[in-house]
Amino acid sequence: MTRYIARPIEPTALKELRTADDAGRPTVPYTATDDEAGSPLRCCLKPVEAGERIALVSYAPLRRWAAGTGADPGAYDEQGPVFLHADECGGYVPGDRYPFDRPGARRTVRRYDARGRIAGGALLEIPADATAGIDAALDAAFADPEVVLVHVRALEYGCWHFEVRRP
Numbered sequence: 001m002t003r004y005i006a007r008p009i010e011p012t013a014l015k016e017l018r019t020a021d022d023a024g025r026p027t028v029p030y031t032a033t034d035d036e037a038g039s040p041l042r043c044c045l046k047p048v049e050a051g052e053r054i055a056l057v058s059y060a061p062l063r064r065w066a067a068g069t070g071a072d073p074g075a076y077d078e079q080g081p082v083f084l085h086a087d088e089c090g091g092y093v094p095g096d097r098y099p100f101d102r103p104g105a106r107r108t109v110r111r112y113d114a115r116g117r118i119a120g121g122a123l124l125e126i127p128a129d130a131t132a133g134i135d136a137a138l139d140a141a142f143a144d145p146e147v148v149l150v151h152v153r154a155l156e157y158g159c160w161h162f163e164v165r166r167p
């Protein structure tokens with residue numbers, strides 16, 4: 001069982017992103033191809049299946065978190081591409097594993113303080129015991145009392161996978 005809760009894109013944000021993304025562009029749904037199968041969906045934290053209606057949108061996770069907390073991330077505000085279902089889906093149901101926890105995959109574990117500023121980070125190569133490895137990386141992140149939020153991202157593309165908030 002995981003010690004932390006992986007958080008997908010919030011439902012209110014998903015509703016907005018299904019119309020226009022965080023760069024102000026209209027969302028354009030399409031049918032996922034075989035090449036996109038397995039890519040991470042950030043609405044339900046499941047892999048894309050060929051034939052599903054999806055959209056690739058620009059998402060600003062820190063900006064959206066900051067808007068709800070009053071933080072001002074300043075220059076640390078960034079946006080990047082994420083896949084989501086074009087229509088409402090069942091959402092994410094936390095379980096006994098972290099999403100996208102393939103052993104050998106490399107992730108960055110980026111830490112943020114209450115102001116929305118980067119407070120450090122770490123490289124994680126997911127070990128054979130993926131849950132224990134991710135738990136340890138999050139334990140290390142939250143060992144700093146200033147850290148309130150962690151973004152788990154793909155190393156190769158920098159894509160946001162999910163966030164974890166201080167328990």
